Amino acid sequence: MTDLVSPFDEATRPPSPPAPRLDTLAGRRVTLLSIGKPKTMEFLNEIERLLEGRGVVIRRAAKPSFARPAPREVIDEVAAASDAVIEALAD
Amino acid sequence: MTPSTLIAAGRKVPDFTLPSIRGGSVALTDLLREGPVLLVFVESDCPTSRLTLSRLEPLRGPFAEAGARIVAMHQDPPHVAARVMRAAQARFEALCEAPPYEVSRAWGLESVPTAILVDRDATAREVIVGWDAEDFDRVAARVTPSGGGPPARVTREHPARKPGCGARNTYDAAAPAAGAGEFDELEDLFERGWTDGLPVIPPTRERVDRMLGGADPARSLGPVPPGLGEARLERVAACAVLAGCRPEYFPVVVAAVEAALDPAFNLHGMTNTTHSCGPVLIVNGPVRTAIGMNAGINAMGGWNRANATIGRALRLVIGLTGEGAPGGLDRSTQGQPGKISFCFAENEEASPWEPLSVARGIPPGLGAVTIYTGDAPMTISDHYSREPERIIDTLALAGSAIWSPSVFPIAAQTVFAICPEHAESFRLAGWDRKTVAARIFEASQRPVTSLRRGEQSPILSALPEDMILAKWSSPDEIVLVVVGGEAGRFSSVLPPWVGYGLGSEMVTKPIGPVA
Numbered sequence: 001m002t003d004l005v006s007p008f009d010e011a012t013r014p015p016s017p018p019a020p021r022l023d024t025l026a027g028r029r030v031t032l033l034s035i036g037k038p039k040t041m042e043f044l045n046e047i048e049r050l051l052e053g054r055g056v057v058i059r060r061a062a063k064p065s066f067a068r069p070a071p072r073e074v075i076d077e078v079a080a081a082s083d084a085v086i087e088a089l090a091d
Numbered sequence: 092m093t094p095s096t097l098i099a100a101g102r103k104v105p106d107f108t109l110p111s112i113r114g115g116s117v118a119l120t121d122l123l124r125e126g127p128v129l130l131v132f133v134e135s136d137c138p139t140s141r142l143t144l145s146r147l148e149p150l151r152g153p154f155a156e157a158g159a160r161i162v163a164m165h166q167d168p169p170h171v172a173a174r175v176m177r178a179a180q181a182r183f184e185a186l187c188e189a190p191p192y193e194v195s196r197a198w199g200l201e202s203v204p205t206a207i208l209v210d211r212d213a214t215a216r217e218v219i220v221g222w223d224a225e226d227f228d229r230v231a232a233r234v235t236p237s238g239g240g241p242p243a244r245v246t247r248e249h250p251a252r253k254p255g256c257g258a259r260n261t262y263d264a265a266a267p268a269a270g271a272g273e274f275d276e277l278e279d280l281f282e283r284g285w286t287d288g289l290p291v292i293p294p295t296r297e298r299v300d301r302m303l304g305g306a307d308p309a310r311s312l313g314p315v316p317p318g319l320g321e322a323r324l325e326r327v328a329a330c331a332v333l334a335g336c337r338p339e340y341f342p343v344v345v346a347a348v349e350a351a352l353d354p355a356f357n358l359h360g361m362t363n364t365t366h367s368c369g370p371v372l373i374v375n376g377p378v379r380t381a382i383g384m385n386a387g388i389n390a391m392g393g394w395n396r397a398n399a400t401i402g403r404a405l406r407l408v409i410g411l412t413g414e415g416a417p418g419g420l421d422r423s424t425q426g427q428p429g430k431i432s433f434c435f436a437e438n439e440e441a442s443p444w445e446p447l448s449v450a451r452g453i454p455p456g457l458g459a460v461t462i463y464t465g466d467a468p469m470t471i472s473d474h475y476s477r478e479p480e481r482i483i484d485t486l487a488l489a490g491s492a493i494w495s496p497s498v499f500p501i502a503a504q505t506v507f508a509i510c511p512e513h514a515e516s517f518r519l520a521g522w523d524r525k526t527v528a529a530r531i532f533e534a535s536q537r538p539v540t541s542l543r544r545g546e547q548s549p550i551l552s553a554l555p556e557d558m559i560l561a562k563w564s565s566p567d568e569i570v571l572v573v574v575g576g577e578a579g580r581f582s583s584v585l586p587p588w589v590g591y592g593l594g595s596e597m598v599t600k601p602i603g604p605v606a
Binding site for chain 1: 177248249285293294295296299318319320321323325326328329330332333357359360364365407408411412414548588589592593594595
C-alpha cells in the first residue's frame with residue numbers, strides 16, 4: 001500500500017466508563033438538566049411528574065446555551081450534587 | 092432449521108495463510124507451533140465485532156504469558172482492518188481475508204464475531220459465537236492457568252452478551268473477486284471513509300509534503316470540535332490534498348481552520364446542530380487573484396478550483412479530523428449543498444466599499460478569510476428598481492423570511508451578498524456599508540400584528556399587537572459583501588444560524604505564510 005497521511009487523529013483516547021447504575025431511585029439525588037431548547041421544560045416537567053412518589057430527591061440545572069457545550073462549572077456542579085442526571089434534549 | 096456449518100469443538104481445523112495488517116503473510120501452522128491460538132473472526136460493519144476486539148485486548152498479556160495468542164481474522168481489506176484495530180485499541184495480530192472468503196467458508200463461519208480456540212494439535216477446543224463474557228472467561232481460564240493470582244477475565248461491563256452479525260462469506264462471497272485482486276486507490280479512500288462522498292485525491296506523503304511547503308507537520312492548530320482530533324498541520328494538509336487544493340491555497344486553508352477553531356465561532360455547535368448551516372468562507376485581499384479565486388460570475392457556485400477546494404478542505408478537516416461527519420456528530424436535519432463547500436472571494440473591484448476584511452479590522456492590502464455559519468443563499472431579484480430605497484425594501488422583505496418568517500428579531504449576524512449592479516445603485520446614492528445596513532434594518536420593521544401567522548414562540552405570543560419589531564436586533568448584525576458577475580440584478584441573503592448570542596460569531600483571520 002502507498003504511504004498515505006491520515007486526516008484523522010488516530011491517537012486512541014480511552015473511553016470514559018459509564019457511571020455505576022443506580023440500584024434504587026429511593027433517596028437518590030436526580031438532576032433534571034435543561035439544555036434550553038424549545039419544549040425542554042415540558043419534557044422535564046413530565047419526567048418530574050413520573051418520578052413523584054418514588055422517593056427521588058429532584059433538583060434542576062440548566063445549560064446556558066443549547067448550542068454550546070456545557071461550561072465546566074455546570075458539569076462539575078451537577079456531577080457533585082447528583083447521583084443521576086436526566087438531560088432533556090430537544091424540540 | 093438449517094444445521095450449523097460452523098466447525099465444532101473437538102474437530103481438526105484446516106490450515107490457512109493470510110496477509111497480516113503489519114505486512115507479510117501468516118500461516119496457522121506457524122502460529123500453532125508457538126502455542127494455542129484464539130482466532131476471532133470479525134468484520135468492520137459489525138458493532139459486536141468491534142466490541143469484542145476491544146474487550147479481548149486485556150487478555151492479550153495474560154495469553155502471551157501462557158504462550159498463547161489472540162489473532163483477529165478480519166473479513167476486510169488490510170487498511171480497514173488496521174483502522175478497526177486502532178479504534179478498538181486492540182494490539183494483537185490481525186489477519187485479513189478478501190472475497191470470496193475461502194478460509195471463512197472452509198471453517199463454516201456463519202456469523203461474526205466467532206471465536207475459536209485452536210490447540211497446538213490444530214484441534215478446535217472452544218467455539219464462541221457473538222459476545223459472551225462468561226464464555227470468554229471460561230476460555231481465558233482454560234488458556235491461562237491461574238498461578239495463585241486472580242484469573243484473567245474480560246470486563247463485567249454491560250452488555251454481558253451481545254449477538255453478532257452475518258458473516259460476509261454468507262452474503263457476498265459471490266461478489267466479483269476484482270476487489271480482492273485489483274487495488275483501486277480511489278475506491279480505497281471511500282472504504283477508509285476519507286471522503287465527503289465525492290472522489291478525493293490520495294494524500295500521499297509526497298503530496299502532503301508539497302502542500303506543507305516546509306511547514307512543521309507536527310504543529311497543531313488545536314483540537315477540532317466536536318471530536319477534538321488535533322489539527323496537526325500534516326492532517327490539515329492531508330485534508331487539503333483530499334479536497335483537491337493546490338499548495339498555494341494552503342495558507343488560505345490554514346487561516347480558514349484557525350478561524351473555525353476560534354471559540355467565538357462555536358464549531359462544536361455549528362456541527363452538532365439540527366439546523367442546516369455550514370461554514371461559509373469569504374476571502375479578501377490580493378491572495379484572491381494570486382491563487383485564481385472567483386469573485387465574479389457564479390462565484391458562490393463552484394467550478395473554480397480554489398473556491399471549490401478551499402471550502403471543501405475545511406469541511407474535511409471538520410468531518411474527518413474533527414469527526415464531525417453528517418450522521419455521526421453532525422446532526423443536521425436536512426443539510427444543504429453549501430455543506431460540501433462554500434467559499435468565495437469578495438468582488439472588491441466591483442465594490443463601492445472597503446473590503447469586508449477591512450470593515451472587520453484587518454489592515455488594507457492584507458489577505459484575510461472571514462468565516463460565517465450560513466445557510467444556503469436565497470437569491471433576491473430586483474431588476475426594475477433604480478432607486479436605492481426600493482432595492483433596500485426588496486432586500487429587507489426577502490431577508491425577513493429567514494430562520495422563520497414570524498421570528499422577529501432573529502438577533503443574528505446575517506450576510507447579504509450584494510451583486511455588482513445593486514452595489515452600483517448604492518454607490519450612485521453615496522451610501523456606505525453602514526447606511527445600507529441601517530436602511531435594511533429600518534425597512535424590515537413591522538408591527539407584531541403582521542407576525543401572527545406561522546410559528547408563535549411564547550415570547551412573541553406575549554407581545555402587544557401594535558409593537559414594532561425589526562428582523563434584527565441591531566443594524567450592526569447586517570453584514571454586506573459584494574460578489575457576483577457584472578450583469579444581473581440578483582443579490583442574495585445567506586441566512587444565519589441561531590441568534591441571541593447562543594450560536595456563532597463571524598470570525599476574520601489574516602492569511603499569512605504557514606510555518
